[in-house]
Amino acid sequence: MPDISRDDVAHLATLARIDLSDAELDHLAPQLAVILDSIASISEVAAEDVPPTSHALPLTNVFREDVATPGLTAEQALSGAPEVEEQRFSVPRILGEEQ
Amino acid sequence: MTDWTRSTAAELADALANGETTSVELTQAHLDRTAAVDGAVHAYLHVDAEGALAQAEASDARRAAGSPASRLDGVPIAVKDVLATQGLPTTCGSRILEGWIPPYDATVVDTLRRAGLPILGKTNMDEFAMGSSTEHSAYGPTHNPWDLDRIPGGSGGGSAAAVASYQAPLALGTDTGGSIRQPGAVTGTVGVKPTYGGVSRYGLVALANSLDQVGPVTRTVLDSALLHELVGGHDPRDSTSIDQPLPDLVAAAELGATGDMSGVRIGVVKELSGEGYQPGVLARFEESVELLVKAGAEVVEVSCPTFVHALATYYLILPAEASSNLAKFDAMRYGLRVYPDGVDAPSAEEVMRATRDKGFGDEVKRRIILGTYALSSGYYDAYYGQAQKVRTLISRDFEAAFAKADVLVSPTAPTTAFKLGEKLDDPLAMYLNDLATIPANLAGVPGISVPSGLADEDGLPAGFQVLAPALADDRVYRVGAALEKLLADQWGGPLLAQAPTLDGVAR
Amino acid sequence: MTDTLLTYDDALAAYDPVLGLEVHVELNTASKMFCGCSTVFGAEPNTQVCPVCLGLPGAMPVVNGKGVESAIRIGLALNCQIAEWCRFARKNYFYPDMPKNFQTSQYDEPIAYDGWMDVEVDGETFRVEIERAHMEEDTGKSTHVGGATGRIHGADHSLVDYNRAGIPLIEIVTKPIRGAGARAPEVARAYVAQLRDLIVALGVSEARMDQGNLRADVNLSLSTKGSDVLGTRSETKNVNSFRSVERAVRFEVQRHAAILAGGGSIVQETRHWHEDTGITTSGREKSDAEDYRYFPEPDLVPVAPTRDWVEELRATLPENPTARRARLQQEWGFSDLEMRDTVGAGALGLVEETIAAGASPQAARKWWLSELSRRANDAGVDLVDLGVTPAQVAGVQALVDAGTVNDKLARQVFDGLLAGEGTPEEVVEKRGLAVVSDEGALSAAVDNAIAANPDVADKIRDGKVAAAGALIGAVMKEMRGQADAARVRELILEKLS
Incomplete structure (x- = not known):
């Protein structure tokens, strides 16, 4: 089980879009290392042929009819928005393009 | 004059049906109780007196017209702040959702409204349900009514404390790794985690989608059954909801309350006791098992060897799912927006980063980082993938155990309520609280916690957990109700009667 | 910075192009992929949204059965295997037009895989192998405000409309297409054009490229001639017409070749296609930081199409x-x-x-x-x-x-x-474009033309009928084109016989 370094935590924070301060990084990195260490046991428990469980109960094929139903009004949709302009969500300038 | 706050929900429903009281009267009684004690307990994040009384009036009008909407019509309820309530703030105990008022109701909340239960308010919780003490609430902890210096359990400490301090006869909680059952245990109340898929999750702000369940938080097993039957059942808005009728839970609770356990095989899980469990908790557990045996139950010891890995499995699956669920809190569409200091014309990305730093508490950040790690390329197979396999093994352990026993039993939590602040900066010690409750979430099986008595060391409540196979929720009600009855006979009343009255605690 | 290009012929002399095409098809379902919101195009902003497609806390998706049906039909039409069991997965990345900051998509378990489509180029058939077709959802739409061009760069802030968020998409991915040689641009164009025909015949999408119902990403790499080793690829995004697909491939072949011939190496990146100038420019560099952290969507249950259902759908194929x-x-x-x-x-x-x-x-x-x-x-x-x-x-x-x-x-x-x-x-x-059918006016114009061209008229009288053309021209000129030439010819021959 690889260790988790302060740099790793900083990288993960970037992936997760959290601006961790230096103090937070100092605090968090060793805590995460301890937690990871304690859950390390898991990697040896299950054999290759054990199927993974992603859903607690084995349901399949739950579908909806293709029928349009009313949703929210624009007013409701925008009611929680930090900023609104022209009936749209106003967001700070976007760097980079769509994926 | 009757103090309606001391009555069970079943008693209140009967009193309403018999015209002995009105919904307005008993809703007001609970609001008054909250005004008197919640300054000290802090079970609620938001109290909706006006709304609850309006709903109570409407309920009384229905009763007067002879057409109550349900058996519980008019009985007030508290709702954990993780469930979306249209027109009422829903914060999940987080700064990042401060002031957010959902434009829609969770399905279970909609069900409560249709059934006529006045909603008293929203209860406190660990931020996004991450915690076992409510100390991770961004709005301050809830205090245990048994000892205000102690934790009420978590994450649903607010719902449990509201019920334990007679501020509500009923509450809704959610249970991802024990968040209904463990607070129930440490506050001397009853809590049920239904079979996964048994109650709609639509409108439950997800912590870990594959583990979360909504369930009842009450003072008696029968009340839990009544509430569970009300909110349970299929919901087409929740794809993971089970499309078949619930078992007859109220009947099961009534059968259990006869105190007859003959023919019931009870499996004591070897791995869920012993090391790490407080002696007083274990003593109450063992006495409870003996009582059930005296009532006719057969005891078998079962072994679930993979359960020792449940905690590690849980702390991989939960953060992974949570890290993705919580990505939506990004300051773009709702909730908090923080502009970074000293940045001229910040970009959307910079605003997201600053907001998520300011808006999330330490535990949430810890788990997001952990989950991001567990899912990141190169580690997925070793962590998340492996955890899902262990999950399969845990389910197999349950299957094997249920071949030998109708229900499995254990202490609900390894200890009684600890002091506020004691484990706050020791995440691992905090995580150990959920040792006994987590396996049920991983396998999707139902579980109940009922009070088993007070631990000798500290005089604080301990809980007794009953687990049953998926879809057999009726079994936990039968056994839970039987134990409740047998213990009440011994104590001469419910355990909560021994709790401090909290008179004059206002602060 | 302008890219240096090698001539197309020189590029092809040294390298073999390897193509990869990713086409997103926006389905024409009545409701979105995971909620009941309408998909009608052109509604007022944020009026076709609900807690699910807005990503509100607590909301949960439910799969549109018609979306799955359309995905299976597309898969079958592309000669794919249809998965017996597959799941949706979350593709995690942050972007303001994506409400949940993950896209509900499919990862290693696509609904359809291992297919092919025969495309015809200049009368020859070329088999394009299909890697997979999977289901996913569209994003919202941003408008960039401020800045000179209204484009993303230099914008002051952006306005987001989520009406499009959650509309079902099927992403169809080819395997690497080798062996097309100099015809790679035409093969790419023909593939997209014939894929569109197929989609139209299936009736599962409006399939208008100009409206974004069909969006093509063009991946290109070059292998040194005779080598099996794949080069580094570029991904040119949103190439939105057949002819642009062809042009973009041609441009990228020339650009890659120039870099490789100059001893450079290709940067793995996304590129933008510019319709007006016919070039691609550098977009986002693919870096290690790009880690989508896929995992199975826990709020949706697996899709396990029964073989009976698949066969029923096969029977509906065009x-x-x-x-x-x-x-x-x-x-x-x-x-x-x-x-x-x-x-x-x-x-x-x-x-x-x-x-x-x-x-x-x-x-x-x-x-x-x-x-x-x-x-x-x-x-x-x-x-x-x-x-x-x-x-x-x-x-x-x-x-x-x-x-x-x-x-x-x-x-x-x-x-x-x-x-x-x-x-x-x-x-x-x-x-007023109708030809003049007034015989009187036509006859008068013919008479005028004969009078004005006596020499020509004589030739015709002498049997040189081919000379009539000159008179017809004169008549048409007088009639400003609004005459039936055949009738004029008849009249001329009648009058001069």
């Missing part, structure tokens, strides 16, 4: 494209060359619909492949996006057949149709 082409060629009596040109122009469906609307096969082919192809080319758009419908073309031809207009006037009718002046009849009316 005729396979190769058989269809053969049948149409026979029905229409087209020569191999005529058929090849029709397919190559992406006009097969258009011609078919025009014939269905009443035109003869040759007339339908003539209009689409000459006049209308020329106009599309001038406008830099695909034929289907030109703005003229098969019904209109058939209407114009009917006017020609009735003698109301001649071919020359018909071209002016198309001007009117493109200007939105109504039906062909209305255009003729408004523009």
Whole structure:
């Protein structure tokens, strides 16, 4: 089980879009290392042929009819928005393009 | 004059049906109780007196017209702040959702409204349900009514404390790794985690989608059954909801309350006791098992060897799912927006980063980082993938155990309520609280916690957990109700009667 | 910075292009993929949204069964295997137009996989192998405010409309396409064009590239000739017409070749296609930081199409494209060359619909492949996006057949149709384009022409009928083109016989 370094935590924070301060990084990195260490046991428990469980109960094929139903009004949709302009969500300038 | 706050929900429903009281009267009684004690307990994040009384009036009008909407019509309820309530703030105990008022109701909340239960308010919780003490609430902890210096359990400490301090006869909680059952245990109340898929999750702000369940938080097993039957059942808005009728839970609770356990095989899980469990908790557990045996139950010891890995499995699956669920809190569409200091014309990305730093508490950040790690390329197979396999093994352990026993039993939590602040900066010690409750979430099986008595060391409540196979929720009600009855006979009343009255605690 | 290019021929002499095409098809379901919101295009902003597609806390998705059905039908039409069991997965990345900051998609368990489609280029068949077709959801739409161009760079802030968020998409990914050689651009174009025909025949999408119903990403890498080693690829995003697909491939081949020939190495990156200048520019560099952290969507249960269902859907498939082409060629009596040109122009469906609307096969082919192809080319758009419908073309031809207009006037009718002046009849009316059928006026014009050209008239009297052309021209000039040339010829010959 690889260790988790302060740099790793900083990288993960970037992936997760959290601006961790230096103090937070100092605090968090060793805590995460301890937690990871304690859950390390898991990697040896299950054999290759054990199927993974992603859903607690084995349901399949739950579908909806293709029928349009009313949703929210624009007013409701925008009611929680930090900023609104022209009936749209106003967001700070976007760097980079769509994926 | 009757103090309606001391009555069970079943008693209140009967009193309403018999015209002995009105919904307005008993809703007001609970609001008054909250005004008197919640300054000290802090079970609620938001109290909706006006709304609850309006709903109570409407309920009384229905009763007067002879057409109550349900058996519980008019009985007030508290709702954990993780469930979306249209027109009422829903914060999940987080700064990042401060002031957010959902434009829609969770399905279970909609069900409560249709059934006529006045909603008293929203209860406190660990931020996004991450915690076992409510100390991770961004709005301050809830205090245990048994000892205000102690934790009420978590994450649903607010719902449990509201019920334990007679501020509500009923509450809704959610249970991802024990968040209904463990607070129930440490506050001397009853809590049920239904079979996964048994109650709609639509409108439950997800912590870990594959583990979360909504369930009842009450003072008696029968009340839990009544509430569970009300909110349970299929919901087409929740794809993971089970499309078949619930078992007859109220009947099961009534059968259990006869105190007859003959023919019931009870499996004591070897791995869920012993090391790490407080002696007083274990003593109450063992006495409870003996009582059930005296009532006719057969005891078998079962072994679930993979359960020792449940905690590690849980702390991989939960953060992974949570890290993705919580990505939506990004300051773009709702909730908090923080502009970074000293940045001229910040970009959307910079605003997201600053907001998520300011808006999330330490535990949430810890788990997001952990989950991001567990899912990141190169580690997925070793962590998340492996955890899902262990999950399969845990389910197999349950299957094997249920071949030998109708229900499995254990202490609900390894200890009684600890002091506020004691484990706050020791995440691992905090995580150990959920040792006994987590396996049920991983396998999707139902579980109940009922009070088993007070631990000798500290005089604080301990809980007794009953687990049953998926879809057999009726079994936990039968056994839970039987134990409740047998213990009440011994104590001469419910355990909560021994709790401090909290008179004059206002602060 | 302008990229240096190698000439196409030089590039092909040294390298083999390897193509990869990713096409997103926006389905035409009535409701979104995971909620009941309407998908109708052009609604007021944020009026077709609900807690689910807005990503509100607590909301949960439910799969649109029609979306799955369409995905399976597309998969079957592409000769794919249909998964017996597959799951949705979350693709995690942050972007303001994506409400949940993850896209509900499929990862290593696509609904359809391992298929192929035969595309025809210059009469030859080229097999394109399909890697997978999977289901996912669209994002919202951002408008960039402030800054000079309204583009993303330099914008002050952005406004987001989530009406499009959650509309079902099927992403169809090819395996690496090798061996196309110098025809790689044409193969890429033909693949996208014929894929569109297939989608239209399936009826699962409006499939308008200009409206974004069909979006192509073009991946290209070069291998050194004779080597099996794949080069580093570039991904050119949102190439939104058939001809742009062709041009983008050609451009990237030349750009890659220049870099490699100069001893450089290709940067793995996304590139933007610029329709106006015909070039690609660098977008986002693919870095290690790009880690989508896929995992199975826990709020959705697995999709396990029963084999009975798959077979039921197979029975609803349209005729396979190769058989269809053969049948149409026979029905229409087209020569191999005529058929090849029709397919190559992406006009097969258009011609078919025009014939269905009443035109003869040759007339339908003539209009689409000459006049209308020329106009599309001038406008830099695909034929289907030109703005003229098969019904209109058939209407114009009917006017020609009735003698109301001649071919020359018909071209002016198309001007009117493109200007939105109504039906062909209305255009003729408004523009006064009908040929003059007043025999008196025509006869007078013929008399004038004979009088003005006595020499020519004599030749015709002497039996040199071919000379009539000069007189017809004079008559048409006087009539400003609004005469039926055949009738003019008849009159001239009558008068001079």
